[in-house]
Amino acid sequence: MNCNRLFSIGRNGALWILLLVFSPAIAQVFETQKADSLYRAKSFIEAGKYYQKSGDLGWMKALKKNGYYNAACSFALAHDTEKAFENLNLLVSNGYANKAQLEADQDLATLHTDARWPKLINAVKRRFGDSPHNAKFITADLANFYRAFDLALKDSAKAKTIFRKEYFVKGSDGLQDFFVTKIRDEDQFVKTIFKYKDFYAKARHTVLQTTAIKGPVYKNAAVFEDLYPQAVFPDVYFLIGKFNSNGTISDNGLLIGTEQMSKTPDTDTSNWNAWQREWIMDFSHIPVTVAHELVHFNQDGMKRENSLLCYAMIEGSAEFVAALITGETDGDYTAFKGREQQIWQDFKNERQQDLYSEWIQASDKRPRNALYWAGYLISKAYYENASDKKQAIYDLLHIQDYEAFYQKSQVETFVKAIN
Secondary structure, eight states, rough: OOOOSSSSOOOOHHHHHHHGGHHHHHHHHHHHHHHHHHHHOOOOOHHHHHHHHHHOOOOOHHHHHHHHHHHHHHHHTTOOOHHHHHHHHHHHTOOOOOOOHHOOOOOGGGGGTTHHHHHHHHHOOEEEEEEEGGGOEOOOOHHHHHHHHHHHHHOOGHHHHHHHIIIIIOHHHHHHHIEEEEEOOOOHHHHHHHHHHHHHHHHHHHTTTTTHHHHHHHHHHHHHHHOOOOOOOOEEEEOOOOOSSEEEETTEEEEGGGGGOOOTTTOOOOTOHHHHHHHBBGGGGHHHHHHHHHHTTOTTOOOOOSSSSHHHHHHHHHHHHHHHHHHHHHHHOOGGTHHHHHHHHHHHHTTSSSSSSGGOOSSSSSSSTHHHHHHHHHHHHHHHHHHHHHHHHHHTTTTHHHHHHHHHHHHHHHHHTTO
């Protein structure tokens, strides 16, 4: 693949050029935008310079890592080995922890024969263990959010500054990753918090009790260890965002958007809009989401390619294994009932095409998250046909030929039997 974009930040460059003198953060965004444009034009030396500037200007480590990683890729492609290693060293010094990504990224392939490469790779320290008991359950960001929330409500004019200082800058490595990959925009974050301030206020009591579900999370991890003895177990970070994700992963661990799973039997939903009623999940569901993301964290053995079938298997295998662990899927697929055959026929016909959003978003043709559903069915069919169940789990997490796996699963026979 091309230069591995750790994070992507979208802005209107023309507007931000006028404001560079006033804000280092805005300058950082501009440098990244300019670098992206140069990279696409294959002007790798100039792209590297702008990416390195964006790293220097980053106000949190996650932003710095993004800039330095992409700078290293660009300089390596331009055969400027000295600048490539300069940026890789800056990357590692800022806490980069994904050795496998560095080794696999073809943009860095020209550096592999350099005597400095082994030393650099060995300096990258993994942040997860082979036992669920070594994984940390990190909730400090929740208290930091509500400290910032209270201060921001008292001084709305300074809300952005307050959230940066009291929440993001003080945040864990997981929160920084969540900011750059999911939250992205401070202004939009503050706008969302104030628009739904009553929701966040009422959710406080629930989310600040997240430690109460620590037991089920660790129990599920132990079940996964039994199903898949090769599993690794990263830290789990509980965070608050702007309704942008209930769960994702980063090099630092599992990132759980707790506000999206804060509903309890006592929650007053009378003033919720249709979007909230559809998307806000039960607090008790958090261990299932954690299990789903834990499976994702263990999918390094799966080949990546641009096909609907690949996208479906990455998500669907996580859904299936999470269901084996917890007894339920992370998503709700009741809307597929009675429509299975037609939706499946569409998937069968389109599986080799590069389609993602069309199979994530709801439409007249299918409910949302249809690719999760399809991948789940393939995973279930493969598992049920396998005589060695542990080997089947291993196979699910190490797919290299998606079409061959599809055929071996005998999923078409499996789907025809669905009433």
